[in-house]
Amino acid sequence: MAGALVLLTLAAAACDDGTSAGASGGAEETLTIYSGREEEYVEGLFEDFEKSEGIDLEVRYGDSAELAATLAEEGEASPADVFFSQDAGSLGAVAGAGLFAEIDEEVLGSIDERFRSPENLWVGTSARARVAAYNTEALAAEDMPDSVLDFAEPEWEGRIGFPPTNASFQAFVAALILLEGEDTATEFLEGLVANEPLLYEDNEATLRAVADGEVEVGLVNHYYLYEVAAEEGDIPVANHFFDGGDPGALVNVAGVGILATTDGPDAARRFVEYVTGEPGQTYFPEATHEYPVAEGFNAPEDLPPLDDIEAPEVDLSDLAGTLEPALELMAEVGLL
Amino acid sequence: MISAPLGRGRRAGAVARLRGQGPRRPPLALRLSGLAVAALMVVPLVYLVVRAWGGDSGSWELILRGRTVWLALRSAGLAAAVTAGAVALGVPLAWLTTRTDLPGRRAFAVAAALPLVIPSYIGAFAILSALGPRGMLQEMLEGPLGVERLPDISGFFGAWLALMLFTYPYVFLTVAAGIRGLDPSFEDAGRALGRSPWGVFRKITLPLLKPSIAAGGLLVALYTLHDFGAVSLMRFSVFTQAIYLQYRGSFDRTPAAILSLMLAALAVGVLVLEQSARGRARYYRSGSGSKKPLGRLELGRWKLPAVLFCSAVAGVALVLPLSVIGFWLLRGLAAGAPQVAWSAAGASVLVSAAGATVAVGAALPVALLAARHPGPGSVVTERLAYSGYALPGIVVALAFVFMTTSAVPWLYQSLPLVVLAYVVLFLPQAAEPLRAALLQVGPRIEEAGRALGRSRRTVFVRLVAPLAARGALAGAALVFLTAMKELPATLLLRPTGFETLATRVWTGATAGLYSNAAVPAALLIAISTVPLYLVARRVEAEAGGGRP
Structure with missing residues (x-):
C-alpha cells in the first residue's frame, strides 16, 4: 500500500503540472469547456480564442x-x-434539465432562428446537411432517387452503407419520425434492413467504402467527402442533396450552451460570441467544411449555399425528445 | 475413482480434523479492512438504488417489457457461450504449453497470453475488417473464386468470436498458474494405478484444476456481461447496450439505473454458479519436503495437431489484430511522421500501475477472508466486491461523478478518483489469482508456524505473504493490463487535459483518423506486453521445473 501512496502522490504532482502549466501566464481567466466535438476539429479555433x-x-x-x-x-x-x-x-x-443559462439576445442576434433554441438556451455554431454520397463511377447524378425513403426499395439491395451508431444518423431517424410518423419510419427502416x-x-x-466502390451509396453528413478527399486526394464520390424538404436533407447543428452554474459568465459569453461571430463562422467553413449559421458568411467552397438546400422543416429542439423512440425503433429492426 | 477421495472428502476431512474446529473467526483488523473495501465497492450500487428510487413508475413499466427480459437472456447466453469457448481454448493451451513437449512452447505460452493486451473494441474492429462481408478475406477469395460477398459474421457469432478470442487468456493464465501449483504425487498415483495419460488428465488433473478454471471462467463471464465495445461493433443487442441507449436517448437516468441493477443481479447469478463449480473442494499439498517438478508428456503423433491448434489461436487472436493496427500505422507513417504520444504513455503507465497496486491491496482482505475464513460474512464481502466488475464502465463512472460532486468535491476529476474507479471496476482480477494462490498455501503451513510459537502476524508476514506474492503479482499484472485499456471511466473522471493512450486511441478513432489512433494503439500494446511477458514467462519457467 505504501507503494500505491507514493504513486498517487506522484500522479497528483504530474497532474498538477499538466493542468496548471497553461494558467501560469498571469492572472488570466480560465474557462472550462466540455466538448463533445472532436479535438481534431475544434483545437485550432480554441487556440485562436x-x-x-x-x-x-x-x-x-x-x-x-x-x-x-x-x-x-x-x-x-x-x-463546466x-x-x-x-x-x-x-x-x-x-x-431540458434546466442546466443552461439564457444567452443574451444581442449575442444571438445574427444567428438564424432555425439554429438556436427558442428560449435562447443554446445556439448553433455550424450546420451540417445529411446527404447521400455516391460513387461517381457506379452512378450518375440522375440515378439518384428523389427521396431518401426510396432506398428502402428492393432495387437498392446490397448497394447502400451507413453508420447506425452515429449520432447524426440517429438524429436523421428522429427527424423522420417527427416528419412522417413512426409507421413510415418503421416501414423505411425495415425496407432498408x-x-x-x-x-x-x-x-x-x-465514405471510404463509397470511394472504394464497396457500396454505391452512403448516408452521411456532407463534409466527410472533403475530409477523406483531403487525406486521399481525388476520390470518385459526389454528394447528392435531396430536394423538396425531404427528410434525407435534414440540416442539423453542432452548438454551445452556457451552464447556469458557471463562475465566469462574462468569459463564457465572450466564448459564445467568438464561436458564433466572425472568427468561428469563418473557421468552420474553412477547417471542417461545415456551413456557417450566422448571416453574412459564405458557404464552404464547392458547396451549394445553405439556403439552396431544401431542408425539411424540423424544430431541432424537438429532436432530443424523439431520440429515444428513434433508438428503440433502430434496435427493434436490428440496426443497433 | 481415485481423485474424489484423494482430492476432496478424505483430505478435506483430514485438514478439518487437524485444525480441530470449523473455520476460524477472522481477526478484527481483517474484518474491518474487508468491510472498508466492501464499502468502496458498493458506491455504484448505492448510486443505482438512489437513481432507481427517484424515478416514476413509468420507468418500471419500460423495464418490465418483453424486450428487457429478452436482452437479459441474450446477455446470459452470450456470457455462457463465451465462457465455454474461452475454457475450450484456455485449458488446452495452458496444458500444452506447460505439461507437454510441444515444440516452441515458450513462444506459444507468451503468444497465448498476449491477446489480453488487445482491447476488445480494437479486436472486434480487426475481425470485422478482415472477415466481414467485404473484408480482406473476401478480397483474397474474389480473384480465384469469384466470391463477391461473405456471409455477415456480425451478430451473435461475431460477438462470441471477438469476446472469446480476447478474454480466453484469463482462463489460460489462471489455469497455467493452477497447473504450476499441482502436486505431481496425485498424477503419479494415477499412473501407478494404470491410468492412461489421457485418463490421468481427465480423472485427476482436470478435477484438480477446477478452482482455476472456475476463477478464469468467472473473469470471462463477468467481462462479457459488462462489455460494450465488441457487442456494439458486432451489433448484437445485449443488456449493456440497452443501458447505453437509455443514457444516449433520454435524459432520464432512472431506467438506466434499473437496468444496471438487473445486470448486477445477473452477475450475482454468475458468482453463485462459480461458487458451486468451485465446490467445497480444497486442494493442498499434503506432501512433506519439497514439491518435485511436474513431468512432461510426450505428444507423439499429436504433436502436429497441437502445434496447428496453438498457431491458429495465435493467428486469429494476435496476428490478425496486430496486422490491422500495423496497416493503419504504415498509412500514418506514409502520410508523415505521426506524433508519438510519449506523455500519454507515461500517464497510462502511472495511473494503471497505481490502480494495480491499490487493487491488490484492496483485494488482499477480500481474498484472505474468502480463502481462510469461509462463512456468510466473507461471502457477502466477496459478492459485493465483485459487483463493480459486472457493471458497464459508464455506470461506475457516473456513480463516482454523482458521489464525489455531492460529497467530496475536492476529489472530483482527480487522478486518485480514476485510480479508485479502476479498483472498483477491476478488483476481481486482483482477488481471483490471490485467492487461488492462498488456497494453495494450505493452512497447515500456518499451523506449523503457530506451533513453533510465532504470532499470527509473524506467520502471515514470514510464511503466507511470500507464498501469496505470486498470486498478487499475477493479479496486479491483470489489473494493470485492463486499466491500460479502460476508456469510459477514464474519460469521465480524469482531470481535465489528462490524456492516456486509451483516450488518444479514442480521440483518433472517433475523428475517423485511424492512422492517428494506430500510434497510441501500437504503443498501448507494446507497453502492455512487458508485464504480460513477465507473467507468462514466469508461468512457463516454473512449470518447466526450472526452479532456483
Missing part, C-alpha cells in the same frame, strides 16, 4: 451524450462553464 481573448481554455473532450449525462450528475457542482455539443439532441437534453446494407463504425468509414 485563447490568443485573441486572453482567456485560457481547459477543454474536456468526450462523447456528447456522455458529457450531457455527466453534466446532469454534476448538477450544482459542475466545474460551457458545453460544446456535437449535435442538437444533447444540447436539447441539457436545456431488408436491402442488406453494409453497416460501418462511423461516417468516415462509410
Whole structure:
C-alpha cells in the first residue's frame, strides 16, 4: 500500500503540472469547456480564442451524450462553464434539465432562428446537411432517387452503407419520425434492413467504402467527402442533396450552451460570441467544411449555399425528445 | 475413482480434523479492512438504488417489457457461450504449453497470453475488417473464386468470436498458474494405478484444476456481461447496450439505473454458479519436503495437431489484430511522421500501475477472508466486491461523478478518483489469482508456524505473504493490463487535459483518423506486453521445473 501512496502522490504532482502549466501566464481567466466535438476539429479555433481573448481554455473532450449525462450528475457542482455539443439532441437534453443559462439576445442576434433554441438556451455554431454520397463511377447524378425513403426499395439491395451508431444518423431517424410518423419510419427502416446494407463504425468509414466502390451509396453528413478527399486526394464520390424538404436533407447543428452554474459568465459569453461571430463562422467553413449559421458568411467552397438546400422543416429542439423512440425503433429492426 | 477421495472428502476431512474446529473467526483488523473495501465497492450500487428510487413508475413499466427480459437472456447466453469457448481454448493451451513437449512452447505460452493486451473494441474492429462481408478475406477469395460477398459474421457469432478470442487468456493464465501449483504425487498415483495419460488428465488433473478454471471462467463471464465495445461493433443487442441507449436517448437516468441493477443481479447469478463449480473442494499439498517438478508428456503423433491448434489461436487472436493496427500505422507513417504520444504513455503507465497496486491491496482482505475464513460474512464481502466488475464502465463512472460532486468535491476529476474507479471496476482480477494462490498455501503451513510459537502476524508476514506474492503479482499484472485499456471511466473522471493512450486511441478513432489512433494503439500494446511477458514467462519457467 505504501507503494500505491507514493504513486498517487506522484500522479497528483504530474497532474498538477499538466493542468496548471497553461494558467501560469498571469492572472488570466480560465474557462472550462466540455466538448463533445472532436479535438481534431475544434483545437485550432480554441487556440485562436485563447490568443485573441486572453482567456485560457481547459477543454474536456468526450462523447456528447456522455458529457450531457455527466453534466446532469454534476448538477450544482459542475466545474463546466460551457458545453460544446456535437449535435442538437444533447444540447436539447441539457436545456431540458434546466442546466443552461439564457444567452443574451444581442449575442444571438445574427444567428438564424432555425439554429438556436427558442428560449435562447443554446445556439448553433455550424450546420451540417445529411446527404447521400455516391460513387461517381457506379452512378450518375440522375440515378439518384428523389427521396431518401426510396432506398428502402428492393432495387437498392446490397448497394447502400451507413453508420447506425452515429449520432447524426440517429438524429436523421428522429427527424423522420417527427416528419412522417413512426409507421413510415418503421416501414423505411425495415425496407432498408431488408436491402442488406453494409453497416460501418462511423461516417468516415462509410465514405471510404463509397470511394472504394464497396457500396454505391452512403448516408452521411456532407463534409466527410472533403475530409477523406483531403487525406486521399481525388476520390470518385459526389454528394447528392435531396430536394423538396425531404427528410434525407435534414440540416442539423453542432452548438454551445452556457451552464447556469458557471463562475465566469462574462468569459463564457465572450466564448459564445467568438464561436458564433466572425472568427468561428469563418473557421468552420474553412477547417471542417461545415456551413456557417450566422448571416453574412459564405458557404464552404464547392458547396451549394445553405439556403439552396431544401431542408425539411424540423424544430431541432424537438429532436432530443424523439431520440429515444428513434433508438428503440433502430434496435427493434436490428440496426443497433 | 481415485481423485474424489484423494482430492476432496478424505483430505478435506483430514485438514478439518487437524485444525480441530470449523473455520476460524477472522481477526478484527481483517474484518474491518474487508468491510472498508466492501464499502468502496458498493458506491455504484448505492448510486443505482438512489437513481432507481427517484424515478416514476413509468420507468418500471419500460423495464418490465418483453424486450428487457429478452436482452437479459441474450446477455446470459452470450456470457455462457463465451465462457465455454474461452475454457475450450484456455485449458488446452495452458496444458500444452506447460505439461507437454510441444515444440516452441515458450513462444506459444507468451503468444497465448498476449491477446489480453488487445482491447476488445480494437479486436472486434480487426475481425470485422478482415472477415466481414467485404473484408480482406473476401478480397483474397474474389480473384480465384469469384466470391463477391461473405456471409455477415456480425451478430451473435461475431460477438462470441471477438469476446472469446480476447478474454480466453484469463482462463489460460489462471489455469497455467493452477497447473504450476499441482502436486505431481496425485498424477503419479494415477499412473501407478494404470491410468492412461489421457485418463490421468481427465480423472485427476482436470478435477484438480477446477478452482482455476472456475476463477478464469468467472473473469470471462463477468467481462462479457459488462462489455460494450465488441457487442456494439458486432451489433448484437445485449443488456449493456440497452443501458447505453437509455443514457444516449433520454435524459432520464432512472431506467438506466434499473437496468444496471438487473445486470448486477445477473452477475450475482454468475458468482453463485462459480461458487458451486468451485465446490467445497480444497486442494493442498499434503506432501512433506519439497514439491518435485511436474513431468512432461510426450505428444507423439499429436504433436502436429497441437502445434496447428496453438498457431491458429495465435493467428486469429494476435496476428490478425496486430496486422490491422500495423496497416493503419504504415498509412500514418506514409502520410508523415505521426506524433508519438510519449506523455500519454507515461500517464497510462502511472495511473494503471497505481490502480494495480491499490487493487491488490484492496483485494488482499477480500481474498484472505474468502480463502481462510469461509462463512456468510466473507461471502457477502466477496459478492459485493465483485459487483463493480459486472457493471458497464459508464455506470461506475457516473456513480463516482454523482458521489464525489455531492460529497467530496475536492476529489472530483482527480487522478486518485480514476485510480479508485479502476479498483472498483477491476478488483476481481486482483482477488481471483490471490485467492487461488492462498488456497494453495494450505493452512497447515500456518499451523506449523503457530506451533513453533510465532504470532499470527509473524506467520502471515514470514510464511503466507511470500507464498501469496505470486498470486498478487499475477493479479496486479491483470489489473494493470485492463486499466491500460479502460476508456469510459477514464474519460469521465480524469482531470481535465489528462490524456492516456486509451483516450488518444479514442480521440483518433472517433475523428475517423485511424492512422492517428494506430500510434497510441501500437504503443498501448507494446507497453502492455512487458508485464504480460513477465507473467507468462514466469508461468512457463516454473512449470518447466526450472526452479532456483
